[in-house]
Amino acid sequence: MPASARLTASVLSLITCACLEPPELDELSAPLADLGGVDTWGPLDGTPIPSFPDDDTGMPGPAGTAGEADDGGTHVDPSLAQLRITEVLVDPPGKDGGADSPEFIELQNISAEPMILDGLKIDARSWPVLDASELGLVGFSLAPQARLVVQRWATDADPALATMRVVDAATFVGFLHSGGLRNVDGLIAVGGASEVVDELVYGAEPDPRPDAWVGAPVASPGGGRSLCRKDPSADHDDASDWSECAPSPGLVNDNDPDKAPVEPVPIPPGALQIVEVSANPPGPASDEKLHEFVEIINLSNVEVELSGCRIGDALAHDAPGVDPLEYLAGDGGCGSPTCLAPGARALLVGQGYLGPLGLGLVLATDDSTIADGGLTNTEPVVLWAPNNDMISSYRVWSDPAGEPLPADEQPLHRLDPIADDEPQNWISAPPTPGE
Structure with a gap:
């Protein structure tokens, strides 16, 4: 066959191959291997933690920041590693959860960057497990060093109390629920969908023992007294981080003498x-x-x-x-x-x-x-x-x-x-x- 004929045949063969549909790929027949990962969050009170609702926020951006995605959506970092529990009032004066006596948990962003709270979850006995959607915090950014106060009112309180409000540099949110924080055997954990970033154990030791806490629980505070973190930048996950103090939600420990940790005044013998x-x-x-x-x-x-x-x-x-x-x-x-x-x-x-x-x-x-x-x-x-x-x-x-x-x-x-x-x-x- 002449060389020109052989060249023409080769070109026709290539064109014919290009027009054929490729064979279908077989589906994977076996699941990916279990690499031994551990869910460090998990239910702390026996109740499954609800999944965070699907959204269009795209992939996470840099820690503690939000940015524009290629499709115009927003990058949200689910990591809340720089969030700290800074004060807890479990037994307010008067009726727990009354209109003038809410229980509260205070959180602080101790980082130098704004913190998107879309992925926030709070698990506190005997509160329901809370997320950003239930607290009205979806899309909310907590400024560096700013504080968030989550308050619980009894279900017979005014529903308007649970709305978001800002007082000075602190943001207050709330919810209505009949179950209050446990006074003598409490556990409070905050974090994202799959991680606990901070924990407080007070009173009796919980069962099962939390992985993040070390040593004995913090002593339960007296009636009308809070537990305050001595230094928000220090986190040993043990009782040394905490002391009893006067309640002052949203205020900074160092600038508020009334909130500085104090020791109980001894009762005189025979008094x-x-x-x-x-x-x-x-x-x-x-x-x-x-x-x-x-x-x-x-x-x-x-x-x-x-x-x-x-x-x-x-x-x-x-x-x-x-x-x-x-x-x-x-x-x-x-x-x-x-x-x-x-x-x-x-x-x-x-x-x-x-x-x-x-x-x-x-x-x-x-x-x-x-x-x-x-x-x-x-x-x-x-x-x-x-x-x-x-x-x-x-x-x-x-x-x-x-x-x-x-x-x-x-x-x-x-x-x-x-x-x-x-x-x-x-x-x-x-x-x-x-x-």
């Missing part, structure tokens, strides 16, 4: 005394627990702060049923809601108390009854200080089952407020709560 105990009030057994009370008096010449005090029916400060006390009603005669003036009395009751309140301060446990399911005729009653010292006692006798007993449905009264806790110093008499 407080249990003077009346109603462990067997009149009525059927099913109702009497809701009428039990313990009355104390301030025998000193100084104001005594009761925040952080606890009451129980056992001789160990960490026994089951030892309850923290929080403000319920009345006035102790000094500035703090949980302060008791010299000579003033306070009534200690369960949350479900239905009896008379009297004229003084009323503090309630965080349970429906006093101590471990209420008081009995022969159990002791012990008042504990924040440092676990025993402040005052009733019925810590060699024979707690001995006379006098509240068998006649009347309280026992201490004959002399300064008398020792001995059987001969107690007498049965009609109730005088708050008098």
